Amino acid sequence: MQVTVAGKNTLVDKQSLPFRWDFNFPGENGRAQYAISLPANSGAINREMYAVYIPRVGNQVHAYLNGYLLDAPSALDDSLQDASKQPYWLSIPSVLLLPNRPNILRLDTTVQALRWGGLSEIYYGPERELRWQYAWSYWWQQSSYLVIFSSLFLMGMISWALWLKQREGLYGLFALSAMWGGLSAINQFSATAWLPWPLQGITASVALAWHIVFMTRFTLGIAGRTSPWVRLTLLASALSVGIAFVLAEPIYWTLTVALLLLPIVAALIYTARAVDQDQSKQAKLLFVVSLVVALTALRDLFVVHLSAQGMSHFTLLPHTLFLYVIMMGWILVQRYTEQHQLYHQLNVTLEQRVKEREQQLSHSFEKIQMQGEERARLVERQRIMSDIHDGVGGQLVGLVNMMKRGEANQSLFDQKQLSEHAQMALDELRVAVDAMQPVDGDLATVLATLRYRLEPRLKASDIALAWRVQVLPIMVDLTPQKVLQIQRILLEAFTNIIKHSHATTATMVAQHKPSVPCVQIVLVDDGVGFDPDTLTSQGHGLGNMRFRAQAIGAKLSMTKGLPKGSVLTLEIPIA
Amino acid sequence: MPSSHITVALVEDEPETHARLLSALASDATIDVIFATNAAKPMLQWMVSKMGELSPSVLLVDLGLPDQSGLDVIRLCKAMHPTTEVMVITMFGDEANMIRAFEAGASGYLLKDGTESELSEHVRTLHGGGSPMSPIIARQLLSRMGRAKKEADAGGAPHTALKEGLTKPNSDGLLTDREEQVLQFLSRGYSYGELAKQMGVTINTIQTHIRGLYAKLEVNSKSQAIEQARQRGFFEA
Numbered sequence: 001m002q003v004t005v006a007g008k009n010t011l012v013d014k015q016s017l018p019f020r021w022d023f024n025f026p027g028e029n030g031r032a033q034y035a036i037s038l039p040a041n042s043g044a045i046n047r048e049m050y051a052v053y054i055p056r057v058g059n060q061v062h063a064y065l066n067g068y069l070l071d072a073p074s075a076l077d078d079s080l081q082d083a084s085k086q087p088y089w090l091s092i093p094s095v096l097l098l099p100n101r102p103n104i105l106r107l108d109t110t111v112q113a114l115r116w117g118g119l120s121e122i123y124y125g126p127e128r129e130l131r132w133q134y135a136w137s138y139w140w141q142q143s144s145y146l147v148i149f150s151s152l153f154l155m156g157m158i159s160w161a162l163w164l165k166q167r168e169g170l171y172g173l174f175a176l177s178a179m180w181g182g183l184s185a186i187n188q189f190s191a192t193a194w195l196p197w198p199l200q201g202i203t204a205s206v207a208l209a210w211h212i213v214f215m216t217r218f219t220l221g222i223a224g225r226t227s228p229w230v231r232l233t234l235l236a237s238a239l240s241v242g243i244a245f246v247l248a249e250p251i252y253w254t255l256t257v258a259l260l261l262l263p264i265v266a267a268l269i270y271t272a273r274a275v276d277q278d279q280s281k282q283a284k285l286l287f288v289v290s291l292v293v294a295l296t297a298l299r300d301l302f303v304v305h306l307s308a309q310g311m312s313h314f315t316l317l318p319h320t321l322f323l324y325v326i327m328m329g330w331i332l333v334q335r336y337t338e339q340h341q342l343y344h345q346l347n348v349t350l351e352q353r354v355k356e357r358e359q360q361l362s363h364s365f366e367k368i369q370m371q372g373e374e375r376a377r378l379v380e381r382q383r384i385m386s387d388i389h390d391g392v393g394g395q396l397v398g399l400v401n402m403m404k405r406g407e408a409n410q411s412l413f414d415q416k417q418l419s420e421h422a423q424m425a426l427d428e429l430r431v432a433v434d435a436m437q438p439v440d441g442d443l444a445t446v447l448a449t450l451r452y453r454l455e456p457r458l459k460a461s462d463i464a465l466a467w468r469v470q471v472l473p474i475m476v477d478l479t480p481q482k483v484l485q486i487q488r489i490l491l492e493a494f495t496n497i498i499k500h501s502h503a504t505t506a507t508m509v510a511q512h513k514p515s516v517p518c519v520q521i522v523l524v525d526d527g528v529g530f531d532p533d534t535l536t537s538q539g540h541g542l543g544n545m546r547f548r549a550q551a552i553g554a555k556l557s558m559t560k561g562l563p564k565g566s567v568l569t570l571e572i573p574i575a
Numbered sequence: 576m577p578s579s580h581i582t583v584a585l586v587e588d589e590p591e592t593h594a595r596l597l598s599a600l601a602s603d604a605t606i607d608v609i610f611a612t613n614a615a616k617p618m619l620q621w622m623v624s625k626m627g628e629l630s631p632s633v634l635l636v637d638l639g640l641p642d643q644s645g646l647d648v649i650r651l652c653k654a655m656h657p658t659t660e661v662m663v664i665t666m667f668g669d670e671a672n673m674i675r676a677f678e679a680g681a682s683g684y685l686l687k688d689g690t691e692s693e694l695s696e697h698v699r700t701l702h703g704g705g706s707p708m709s710p711i712i713a714r715q716l717l718s719r720m721g722r723a724k725k726e727a728d729a730g731g732a733p734h735t736a737l738k739e740g741l742t743k744p745n746s747d748g749l750l751t752d753r754e755e756q757v758l759q760f761l762s763r764g765y766s767y768g769e770l771a772k773q774m775g776v777t778i779n780t781i782q783t784h785i786r787g788l789y790a791k792l793e794v795n796s797k798s799q800a801i802e803q804a805r806q807r808g809f810f811e812a
Contacts, residue, residue: 437711440718448710448764455766469763 018311021058021117027248031076032117034107038124040100049127050092052105053134055312056120058084064106065096076110079197084116085188087137091127112197113248120311140314142189148318149185151325152178159328170221174328177214181321183207188318198245205245205256208318209237212260215324216267222286222331223267223274233263254305261297268294282334289323296320380480384432387484391428395421424495427453431491435484441474443519443572446483447490447510454494458506461498463525466507472519473512477575485548486521486572489556492541493523493568501527503565518571526565530558581702584631585611586618586648587664588641592687596635596664596694603695615643622655630656633698635685637664638676646679653680653793660701674715677792682706706785713761716788720750720758754791757784 021032038052052063061083063071071090074081090105097103105124111117123130156178163171187193187204195203213233220227240259244252271287296316304310399421406413430453439445447469458465497506503525510521542558545568549556555571583606587593593613600606609631612618618636634652638645649661662683663676673684683701685694697707750758760770771778 434711439711439714442714442762444763445710445714448762451764452709467764467766467769469765471759471763 017122018056018120018309019118020308020311021111022114022250023308025113026250027113029112030110032109032111032119034109034119036105036107036122038103038105040098040102049094050097050125051127051130052088052090052092053123053130053137054088054090054120055137056084056116056118057088057107057109058082058117059112059115060110061088062108063090064108065092066098066103067106068096070096076108079112080193080200081191082115082193083191085191086141087134089134114201114245114250114253115197116311118311137314140319144319145185145189148322148325149182149189151322152182152185155325155328156182158332170218173214173218173221174324177211177218178325180207180214181211181318184211184318198248202241202245205241206238209241209256209260210234211321212317213237213263215321216263218324218328219267219286219290220270222327223270223283224278225270225274227266254301257301257305261294261301264290264294264297282331285327285330289327292323293317293320383481384436387432387435388429391432391488392425395425395428399425420499423457427491427495428488431484431487435480435487439478439483441476441478442472443475443478443486444469444472444510446478446486447508447521450487450490450494451508454491457498458494463497463503464505466505468507468509470511472510473574475519475572475574482552485552486554486570489545489548489570490521490523492545496541497523497525497527501525501529501565503527512574513571516571517574519574521570521572523568523570524561524565526561529560529564529566581606581632581698582609582629583607583633583635583698584609584618584621584659585635586613586615586640586645587611587635587637588613588639589637592637592664599694600698603699606695606698615640615645615648618648619643619651622652626655630659632660632702634659634661635664635698636661636681646675649676649679649681662698662701673712674719674792677789680793682786682789704779704786705782706789708761708785708788710762710764713758716792717755717758717762720754720788720791750788750791754784754788757781758788 019032019034021028021030059082060074060076060078061071062069062076070092073083105122107119109117109119123133156175159171159175159178162168163175184204184207187200187207193200213230217227217230237256237260240252240256244256268287268290271283271290274283275287277283296319300315300317304313304315307313399418402414402418402421406418431450434446434449434453437449439449451465451467455465494506497503505526507524508521509524510519513520546556549570553573555569557569559567559569561567583600585593585596585600585608587596590613593611597608597611600608609629610618610621612621634649634656636645636648636652640648645663649663652659652661660683661676661679661681662685663673663681664685664687665673665676666687673681676684683697683706685697700707756774757770760773765773767778767781771781774781
């Protein structure tokens with residue numbers, strides 16, 4: 001093999017692969033040319049496709065077969081490209097193979113210090129035999145990092161959102177770890193760097209270090225531990241990475257990797273203690289994960305970083321750190337389930353409480369309703385008492401007075417007047433009772449009942465009653481009190497007709513006037529009428545009638561009839 | 576006793592009213608009071624003893640009897656003496672509750688409002704096929720039977736508009752259009768005479784409608800009782 005360092009060609013007598021640049025030329029950038037003699041084979045004869053599979057070659061490479069350029073994935077010296085991140089595959093066209101004598105494969109490479117420059121062992125053979133080895137290697141070096149990145153991104157976002165909502169430190173730590181781990185993973189599966197070397201190396205290494213630091217801090221958090229040295233560890237690991245790259249000595253980089261073992265081992269110790277104290281499934285699982293991570297870190301240190309054979313091996317720590325992602329998912333599921341059970345229990349408790357409260361409310365409501373009904377009964381009782389007192393009572397008192405006056409002085413004893421008073425008392429009693437009858441808001445039935453009661457008296461007085469009551473609208477606000485007022489007004493009016501008018505005919509008209517809107521009741525008689533100039537509010541109980549009309553929001557008027565008699569008009573508004 | 580005489584049985588527990596009613600009935604030569612008592616049980620015993628032998632033309636019954644409900648007296652009387660007309664003596668203002676008496680089989684009523692002096696006339700009217708109906712009772716019947724009719728109409732039950740002046744018998748116990756019209760007018764206070772004039776029929780036709788309405792109430796009541804009995808399995812073997 002011929003290796004060029006800083007413009008000087010040097011032959012390296014080390015014939016056996018793998019060749020690790022950093023171990024041979026620590027801290028140096030340079031060029032290396034590898035000439036490999038491929039054994040003669042029958043590929044050229046049987047036309048079978050042959051291939052070369054190289055687990056790792058770094059950092060930029062051009063491949064030649066028997067002097068013909070076969071592959072140049074990037075320009076040499078282009079430090080934004082790095083071929084060492086993925087296995088190298090070279091299909092060998094059979095037409096270029098020389099039959100029955102060795103073929104020379106030449107690899108021209110450029111190398112940057114501390115970037116896995118060099119060449120691992122080489123596999124040459126039929127494509128079908130090598131393909132699976134390449135695919136397996138490709139999975140570990142590339143595809144798995146895409147899976148790791150996707151999972152970290154998803155879980156990181158969830159943790160971030162949970163931290164924003166709940167401000168629980170554990171979620172924040174996982175989110176930070178996931179962020180740095182994601183950055184590290186991107187560096188691994190992306191062949192093109194976003195910064196020139198060594199800045200790219202520093203960034204990616206710091207990302208991996210902080211991913212580890214935050215993940216171990218997260219682990220301690222789950223184990224119920226706090227650690228005051230997080231910031232210190234972050235600073236120390238970043239400094240260590242920086243120094244290793246600036247000095248570009250592999251030993252410093254190895255020391256940095258070893259330094260990262262400290263938080264991992266600390267996490268292992270604390271999770272072991274947690275298992276000792278708390279035999280929960282979660283503590284045990286956490287310990288197992290920490291143990292796997294620690295063993296992997298040790299394996300990477302000795303097998304990959306410290307060994308010249310490291311060119312042929314790959315770090316597994318990022319993959320085992322992925323177990324923490326699964327752990328986080330498991331914790332979230334556990335917490336969700338516990339919360340769900342808690343809410344279910346809360347719901348059951350709440351339902352019970354609501355039921356109890358409903359019962360209490362129901363009792364309270366019944367009590368209030370009973371009190372309300374009792375109050376309504378009391379009000380109604382008082383109203384009935386008042387009606388009877390004012391109406392029947394008034395008439396009876398008048399009757400008693402008249403009888404007393406008659407007893408004292410026989411000349412004042414007027415049987416007809418007494419009879420009239422008794423009749424009026426009876427009428428008052430009737431209207432008071434009728435007012436309580438169910439009429440379903442039908443004013444026509446109220447008027448009809450009055451007629452039903454008064455008809456015998458009108459007949460006895462030889463007064464013919466013409467009845468013109470139309471179909472009236474249902475009045476929802478037709479309360480017993482309102483009914484009583486209307487009946488009393490009309491009773492007064494009919495009594496006036498019977499006692500004073502000397503009429504022979506009375507006409508009762510009731511109609512709906514939608515334009516107002518109201519129900520208009522008109523009572524006309526053909527009696528002697530009255531003189532409007534002498535009619536006072538006291539005359540014939542007109543004042544009482546007006547007062548009662550006002551009480552129910554109705555309008556009452558009394559006019560002279562044509563050609564004689566009187567006309568009483570009552571307009572009752574409809575709600 | 577001349578065959579044209581109206582025989583009356585009376586059950587009324589209030590002594591003063593009892594006496595007034597007896598006095599009013601005695602003043603009419605065409606009316607004979609054949610039995611009078613102040614409690615339900617003696618009246619029922621008397622009716623049992625006279626079953627198939629002698630039925631009074633009219634039974635006057637107070638609903639609020641001390642030993643048993645007057646409604647029971649009406650029901651048993653109609654069962655034992657179907658030809659007897661039952662007239663209820665009631666407090667005025669209690670018309671809204673009279674429906675139950677009509678359901679039991681009553682077809683007339685007398686209000687205890689001091690107009691008992693006209694009792695003999697009322698008895699004669701009832702015996703002659705006339706029944707009174709106050710506006711409040713008409714309103715109650717409209718609310719009750721009119722609602723049933725609307726429900727039946729909505730449910731697609733056959734209901735035929737009636738020709739002017741005719742009343743089609745309605746075996747389902749629902750109101751006919753004519754009966755509804757009669758109740759509408761009565762609830763608005765029109766007298767039988769005014770109603771007959773408005774509808775272009777005789778007063779007798781109106782009376783027939785009224786009797787028909789009371790009979791329908793009784794039929795309805797009986798149908799419901801039978802239906803309830805059937806649902807409770809009383810008729811099952």
